[in-house]
Amino acid sequence: MKYIQFLFIFFNSSSALYANSDISCLSHYVGRNQLIYHIKNLPFSSDSRVIKKQAFEVSESMKVSDWVMTELRKKSFDFLNENSKKEIIDLDFLCLGAGPQCAAASLVLGHSKFSSLVVERSDYVAKTFAEKDFYINSSELDQLSMHQFPGGLGDLADYTSFEFAHSQQLATHIQVQQLISKVPVLFNTEVVEIKKVEDREAIKFLFKTKNGLRFRVKNILVGSGLGDIATKVSDPNYRDFFSSQYELHIKQPKQLQLVMTTDTFLVTKKLMDCESRVMTLPRRIAVIGDGDGSKIVLESLLTKSVVLHPETEIIWVGNEYKDFSDFYRSTKGFTRYLQGIFPFYEKRMITGVKGYIQSWKKNSDGSFSMTAEDVVTKKVSDFTSDMIIDSTGYVSFVPTLKQWIGASQTLKDEVGELNELDLKSTVLARRMVDSVTSKELNVYLLGASAGNLASRAELMNSPNKNPVSIFNTVPRTSSFLSYLTQTSKFPSYRGKKSSRQKVISSYEMIERIKLKLAEVN
Ligand SMILES: Cc1cc2nc3c(=O)[nH]c(=O)nc-3n(C[C@H](O)[C@H](O)[C@H](O)COP(=O)(O)OP(=O)(O)OC[C@H]3O[C@@H](n4cnc5c(N)ncnc54)[C@H](O)[C@@H]3O)c2cc1C
Structure with a gap:
């Protein structure tokens, strides 16, 4: 409740500097028609009705987030209880970092036969967006969403009627995807060591975490993002x-x-x-x-x-x-x-x-x-x-990881098609290679942790020029995971839609999530 009260302060609170600044002077620079467009679409409004609407929509997304995070934590406890007797937990896939990449990967893994888990050192999914208050810079437009998760539930437009959502709304949207994937997340679990071992002629990876857990995994998916401060x-x-x-x-x-x-x-x-x-x-x-x-x-x-x-x-x-x-x-x-x-x-x-x-x-x-x-x-x-x-x-966390497992500096491009972009061949992810044997390792870097995946030419024609944006990474991760797990690809329309849906209430969204969770994969 305290948080919701504060949201109203946040939205109602342009400083004296902003209040005294004649924003209409912007038209001198950007032209009158363009200015009308900007003022309508940009986040900071001086109209109290707009401010209240923004604050209400954010507080609704906050309610969904609270519910989703509670469910995710329950799943986390369930996983630990089920595995409490094991000295070491065996997994097919371990995803490192609970951001949008591992959420996109989890949506595919949840539909596969493989045992999978996400480990996250903070106590949040999508902490980049959840721990701060800012307006994001990628658009949610009437006929284009830059935040689509193939195989996921809903759109960012379910939470916001504005072009630029608040970071909390995007965090909620990502958390929902993680929950409905049914792949559990272990929170406060920082990976502090990974060793490569030969196990019956196959290479496996032994994980140690700061909180004393041990995993033996066949495939590592790295979604550690841009990295540490x-x-x-x-x-x-x-x-x-x-x-x-x-x-x-x-x-x-x-x-x-x-x-x-x-x-x-x-x-x-x-x-x-x-x-x-x-x-x-x-x-x-x-x-x-x-x-x-x-x-x-x-x-x-x-x-x-x-x-x-x-x-x-x-x-x-x-x-x-x-x-x-x-x-x-x-x-x-x-x-x-x-x-x-x-x-x-x-x-x-x-x-x-x-x-x-x-x-x-x-x-x-x-x-x-x-x-x-x-x-x-x-x-x-x-x-x-x-x-x-x-x-x-x-x-980036990647050099540390390379050192831990003895991977070479060079990464292998994992190339595939992205039909929704008419790209027959593009880099979807990157793979690590053993520095001694030059053998490919089952360690895959997703999204921002892999560097820039979209080529310059692709970005030039893209409505979003940021190579590490969700728009330019999440469809790649989804497509790559379908290929890796040999599961059928989720339809992905590259965010295109015929019209913008109406914002729904937190109650309705939670009901939709419950229905989705009740579905058998
Ligand atoms: C301030 C900011 C604003 C941004 N705004 C936008 C935007 O508006 N729109 C957009 O499309 N993109 C935006 N981006 C870019 C990009 O989409 C985000 O960085 C996105 O969160 C990257 O997703 P990710 O899944 O690759 O990694 P992240 O979301 O960064 O997640 C990585 C996770 O890995 C965890 N982790 C790292 N190391 C370990 C370890 N050793 N053990 C366990 N866990 C670990 C971290 O705690 C973190 O939660 C923004 C980035 C930043 C930094």
């Missing part, structure tokens, strides 16, 4: 400080730290919001990186629970755009972040710094001095900030 800034002193700040975040997630990442910032913000606490930010904030992560963070600063200094200065490293016209041109028609970034440009709060961080130093007054070098012109800029939001990226 990390920085790409190379300065060693900065890296040490970054690590110590991350450790502090883990110990005290409700506290603002001096160096945060997109993920830690949004997690802390959500936890503080839940306690109705405001987040007061210092004057100079360096945002490092210009990918989606940095833009999600910037628009989160517009919510009322964030108190900005009246003379806020955002030093945006990697973003070279001097003004909003420049920034608008750089988006090449992808309008999702215009609304959230515009107020900062309009109030002249953004200073763009081209290049990569070259050096970093902590000053005696607690501020940070940094330099950034433009790789082309070699021009070096220096600046000072009081806080850093580092949105430079993640470190």
Whole structure:
């Protein structure tokens, strides 16, 4: 209940900066007709009826999520009870990481004869979307869904009537797919060691988890996503400080730290919001990186629970755009972040710094001095900030896995067809290869953990240009698993639909899930 109350605060809460910003000025840059389109479709509305509708729809999805997660936890206990006498649990397939890839894989595995399990180190399915509050950047349109799960239940449009759903709604949609697959998930189960062993002439893998479980598996499906929170800034002193700040975040997630990442910032913000606490930010904030992560963070600063200094200065490293016209041109028609970034440009709060961080130093007054070098012109800029939001990226789990099982650096492309895209041959997943014998191992990397699977040419014609988006990965995973398990492929329409369905109530959705669960596979 507390959470639902907070949602209303979240949605009702554009900051003074946003309220004072004349969004209609956007038309100066993007044209009047386009502006009407943007305002209708973009997440932050100033119309109280729209805000209430958004909040209501999110709270309904939250109810479904609570029910689904409870069911998933029950299944988890059932699995552990059934296997409690075993010293080691034998499985055909072990999926690592309970994100969208393992949900898509589970939908296929649940229809196969193979014993399968998902292990997840957090206590959530789809934690990327469940642990933070943000609006996603992939669209749910009237005739196109970017979140379709072949063989799954429903669409994201069952939860949202808007183009850009809230992260909680997408989390719910993914959790539902995992539950109806009937493949159990073990939570709080971090894999800490995997060994390759010869077992009656076949290669198997022995898993150890932090909570003391042991598995012997024939096939590993890796759905560990982009990876762990990390920085790409190379300065060693900065890296040490970054690590110590991350450790502090883990110990005290409700506290603002001096160096945060997109993920830690949004997690802390959500936890503080839940306690109705405001987040007061210092004057100079360096945002490092210009990918989606940095833009999600910037628009989160517009919510009322964030108190900005009246003379806020955002030093945006990697973003070279001097003004909003420049920034608008750089988006090449992808309008999702215009609304959230515009107020900062309009109030002249953004200073763009081209290049990569070259050096970093902590000053005696607690501020940070940094330099950034433009790789082309070699021009070096220096600046000072009081806080850093580092949105430079993640470190993949895959190199660790390769080391554990003795796999070579090179991966083998698993090529197949994607009929719904008219692709006769495309990379669906990647496979590990033994570094000594060069034999193919039954270890498959799915979605983001495999790197970029969609080719540049394919992305050029795709309505979603992000190679690791659900739209460009989940149909591949589903298709690949059907091939691997020799089961018939689920129909996949690449998100195409004739019309948008109406949002349904949490009650109706839960009833639909119950019916689906009652079906015999
Ligand atoms: C902030 C953010 C916003 C995004 N927004 C969108 C969007 O709007 N639309 C879109 O289509 N895509 C979006 N993406 C990209 C992409 O779709 C997501 O990253 C997606 O969640 C990737 O799915 P996945 O299943 O590959 O991995 P993830 O969802 O990242 O799941 C991996 C799971 O593996 C677990 N794990 C890792 N290591 C271990 C281990 N050793 N033992 C046990 N468990 C482990 C992790 O805890 C995690 O839960 C976004 C990504 C990020 C980071």
